[in-house]
Amino acid sequence: MSAQRQIRRKTVKDIAAAKGSDPLVCLTAYDAPTAALLDPHCDVLLVGDSVGMVVHGLDSTVGVTMEMMILHGQAVMRASEQAFVVVDMPFGSYETNADQAFLNAARIMKETRCQAVKIESGAYAAQQISHLVDRGVPVMGHVGLRPQAVNVDGGFRAKGRSQDERARVIDEAHAADEAGAFAIVVEGVAEDLATEITELVSCPTIGIGASAKCDGQILVTDDMLGKFEWTPRFVRRYGDVRTVISDSASAYADDVRNRRFPGDAETYALSKRKAEG
Numbered sequence: 202m203s204a205q206r207q208i209r210r211k212t213v214k215d216i217a218a219a220k221g222s223d224p225l226v227c228l229t230a231y232d233a234p235t236a237a238l239l240d241p242h243c244d245v246l247l248v249g250d251s252v253g254m255v256v257h258g259l260d261s262t263v264g265v266t267m268e269m270m271i272l273h274g275q276a277v278m279r280a281s282e283q284a285f286v287v288v289d290m291p292f293g294s295y296e297t298n299a300d301q302a303f304l305n306a307a308r309i310m311k312e313t314r315c316q317a318v319k320i321e322s323g324a325y326a327a328q329q330i331s332h333l334v335d336r337g338v339p340v341m342g343h344v345g346l347r348p349q350a351v352n353v354d355g356g357f358r359a360k361g362r363s364q365d366e367r368a369r370v371i372d373e374a375h376a377a378d379e380a381g382a383f384a385i386v387v388e389g390v391a392e393d394l395a396t397e398i399t400e401l402v403s404c405p406t407i408g409i410g411a412s413a414k415c416d417g418q419i420l421v422t423d424d425m426l427g428k429f430e431w432t433p434r435f436v437r438r439y440g441d442v443r444t445v446i447s448d449s450a451s452a453y454a455d456d457v458r459n460r461r462f463p464g465d466a467e468t469y470a471l472s473k474r475k476a477e478g
């Protein structure tokens with residue numbers, strides 16, 4: 202009998218238990234090979250609707266569809282084995298009412314086999330969150346800068362600059378927590394607001410542009426790999442994939458144009474028997 206090591210995928214309980222403990226490590230993933238590389242290092246892989254901007258070249262996440270999220274969610278689930286996988290619910294798939302949210306969340310979970318969904322949770326979303334959690338769908342909230350609200354905000358802006366706005370973000374986080382979210386992404390807020398939210402809510406907060414005071418951190422993987430010329434100020438670049446891709450394409454083009462590629466090592470030879478016969 203082979204003593205094969207069984208890899209256990211993290212569960213919602215593991216993520217929720219990280220409150221006030223070791224920081225949760227989270228990254229976005231959209232495709233199978235990248236998910237396989239990230240999986241051993243991450244507690245959470247988020248199939249973010251940022252896929253629309255990062256992979257499909259959209260100028261915001263508003264145009265992302267259920268079909269896109271399901272396709273990318275399936276790829277990430279296929280290639281990961283230990284990280285907890287969350288799939289974003291796209292704009293227009295959950296806001297109408299709790300029934301719409303459940304039907305779309307259930308479809309995402311059935312077709313991708315992911316462990317949870319994320320919704321950008323304005324105060325109105327508390328009803329959706331408790332409806333989903335009661336029916337077996339773990340929900341991650343998302344407060345502060347909500348990219349799906351880009352058209353009412355008039356751009357991607359940090360949140361909590363005025364007292365009113367600050368109070369609104371705190372209310373949204375409180376409502377998501379009370380409604381049963383197992384974790385909340387806090388995006389684009391100053392450290393003091395991130396600290397207040399993290400101390401207020403019972404679930405872990407996961408910061409993006411929200412200081413080290415959150416219970417975990419998330420970045421868009423392609424940003425931290427250095428794939429884009431411009432990134433938001435809160436991104437730290439851990440790689441320079443842009444240069445790797447551009448230099449590699451340039452070297453390949455040069456070799457092809459100068460007939461240095463393919464060489465003998467990359468060329469099939471006629472099989473011996475066929476050549477002799």
Ligand code: KIV
Nearest residue numbers: 229249250251386409
């Ligand atoms: O869509 C996404 O990638 C996200 C993260 C930035 C948190 O929501």
